[in-house]
Amino acid sequence: MANPRDPSAAPFVVQRNLVDQVVDYLTEAILASRFAPGERLSEAGLAAELGISRAPVREAARLMESRGLLVSRPRRGFFVRTLDVAELSDVFDLRIGLERHAFERVMTRFDADTEQRLHRQISRLCEVAAGDDEGLKIEEDLAFHRLVFELADNARLARAxxxxxxxxxxxxxxxxxxxxxxxxxxxxxxxxLEALKSGDPQRCRDEVDYHIGVARDSVIERLAEHAGVSRG
Amino acid sequence: MANPRDPSAAPFVVQRNLVDQVVDYLTEAILASRFAPGERLSEAGLAAELGISRAPVREAARLMESRGLLVSRPRRGFFVRTLDVAELSDVFDLRIGLERHAFERVMTRFDADTEQRLHRQISRLCEVAAGDDEGLKIEEDLAFHRLVFELADNARLARAxxxxxxxxxxxxxxxxxxxxxxxxxxxxxxxxLEALKSGDPQRCRDEVDYHIGVARDSVIERLAEHAGVSRG
DNA sequence: CGATTGCCGACTGTCGACAGTTTGTGCCGA
DNA sequence: TCGGCACAAACTGTCGACAGTCGGCAATCG
Structure with a gap:
């Protein structure tokens, strides 16, 4: 599998094609709120702005549509995804379902190496949590949960x-x-992490529910504030 | 919702673009095993075969890649997805996670209408189960589970x-x-359905685990037979 | 003055073409 | 006979262009 001659192995020097670059550009722009939610994105306009043709722009937009960052309307083009409270709640509810399952799987195969890797990731999270880089906090927080899915040893679950x-x-x-x-x-x-170590499924599940629930409520609360501000 | 004057309603005359037609064509062909697993699909070849240009073929293939029916390798093109036992097991394990969550949500909002709709779907399944159309059996079986996700009232969960x-x-x-x-x-x-009616979460979860587990074991068993046959 | 109809601009869906890369093949040397 | 190298064919990634369609605007009619 790790044989360097394996033709299915990923190349060492990743030759980034235009599509990936456009995806990164658009993703960063959307997450940095440089495109307003609901804003229409013109294929031709973006292509001209980036100095490339429409084909890679179109392909990148389709990929981002599958990721839920853009929505497309036939013959109308692409729009930046808007999320109402119901959709937002759905997203976090699905997250609860996935994380419950991932944590349960990790618990059944919990060992010293698992604990060490999670421990290290929490340490990294604590370091950046003290700083001012909000984006970094989010990424390290997500990285912890991504690690849990990795340790759950189910590639399809991790992809979800x-x-x-x-x-x-x-x-x-x-x-x-x-x-x-x-x-x-x-x-x-x-x-x-303590809940995982305890080996108690119910405790672990409760902890996951609480953890994601706090995040959900926080986001919903902020969204309500935003909506209130933008309306008033 | 069903108001014909609703501007957001789907158009009566659905103008199917080429991409959707290619997706349907390829999906049907793959699921009917008219393309062998692992077979390479040439964009140009398919385009010529269908009498269209490569652009819609390429776009359709990308969509099917996101659906897991095709895999793409950079500069190599698209290949029909192959599933080994590990991947197959992962798919059914994720299914267990999703269905547990969906059934739990349905249980909390179980009412007479819910029971009636599920009842009707099982009746339909029973009708086709007596026949010889294996494809129809699969679709009606999936339709039951799709209905559960619809009744779970979480669009994102249903999309997953x-x-x-x-x-x-x-x-x-x-x-x-x-x-x-x-x-x-x-x-x-x-x-x-009985488990849902009982309102007992543990019973429902056990029933789901058993139901999906049987399907998983059946598929894995058959895959092992196939592998044995194709090797011998 | 409000509603409807026709027109116009902008844009997507689709097309054919070119260049760079990868794979397969045949030749040469050991 | 076998391994390495070069060549050639096929294919993907990208490009520019055209036509059909959609939404908005203005002119027209009641």
Whole structure:
């Protein structure tokens, strides 16, 4: 599998094609709110702006549509995804379902190496949680949960989380910043690790529900504020 | 919703673009095993075969890649997805996670209308289960589970199942036919409905685990037979 | 003055073409 | 006979262009 001559192996020097570059560009722009939610994106306009043809732009947009960052309307083009409270709630509810399953799988194969890797990731999270880079906090938080899915040893399950993670980023970055303190972020994740160590499925499940529930409520609350502000 | 004057309603005359037609054509061909697993699909070849240009073929292939029916390798093109036992097991494990969550949600909002709709769908399943159309059996079986996700009232959760369902069809159609009897298929689904009615979460979860587990084991068993046959 | 109809601009869906890359093949040397 | 190298064929990634369609605007009619 790890044989360098394996033709299916990924190349060492990743030759980034235009599509991937456009995806990164658009993803970063949307998550940084440089495109307003609901804004229409013109294929030709973007292509001209980036100095390329429409083909890679179109392909990148289709990929981002499957990731839930853009929506397409036939013959109308692509629009930046907007999320109402119901959709947002659905996203976090699905996340609860996926994480419950992932944590349960990790618990059944919990060992010293698992604990060490999770421990290290929480430490990284604690480091950035003390700083001011909100984007970095989000990424390290997601990285912890991504690690859980990796340790759950189900590639398809991990991909389901990856698919959802783009929408999660969209949810989270809709709000400007988390109001959680570095201490509460750290404590919340330590409790998740403790629950895994305990081997108690019910406790682990409750902890996951609480953890995701807090994140959901926080985002919904902020969205309500935003909506109120934008209306008033 | 059903108001004909609703501007957001779907148009009566659906103008199917080439991409959708190609997706249907390729999906049907793959699930009917007219393309061998692992077979390389040439964009130009398909375009010529269908009498269209490469652009819609390429776009259709990308969509099917996101659905897990094709895989693409950079500069190599598209290949029909192959599933080994590990991947297959992952797919059904994710299905268990999603269905547990969906059934739990349905249970919390179970009412007479819910029961009636599920009842009707099982009746339809029983009708076709007695016949010889294996493809129809699969579709009605999936339709029951799709209905559960619809009743779970979470669009994102339902979409996750829809995404997975293409891979499920790929798994199921890899084997030529189910060896389950019409009676066992019916009984299995009636038990799921009874579990929902009981309002007992643990019973419902156990029933779901058993139901999906049987399907998984059946597919894995058949895949092992196939592998044995194709090797010997 | 409000509603309807026809027109116009902008844009998507689709097409054919070119260049760079990868794979397969045949030749040459050991 | 076998391994390495070069050549050639096929294919993908990308490009520019055209036609059909959609939404908006203005002119027209009641």
């Amino acid at each position: 989380f990856d698919d959802l993670s783009f929408e999660l980023r969209l949810c989270i970055t809709l709000i400007t910043r988390t109001h959680e303190t570095p201490e509460s972020i750290a404590a919340s994740h330590w409790r998740l | 199942f829809d995404d997975l369902s293409f891979e499920l069809r790929l798994c199921i159609t890899l084997i030529t036919r189910t060896h389950e009897t019409p009676e066992s298929i019916a009984a299995s689904h009636w038990r799921l």
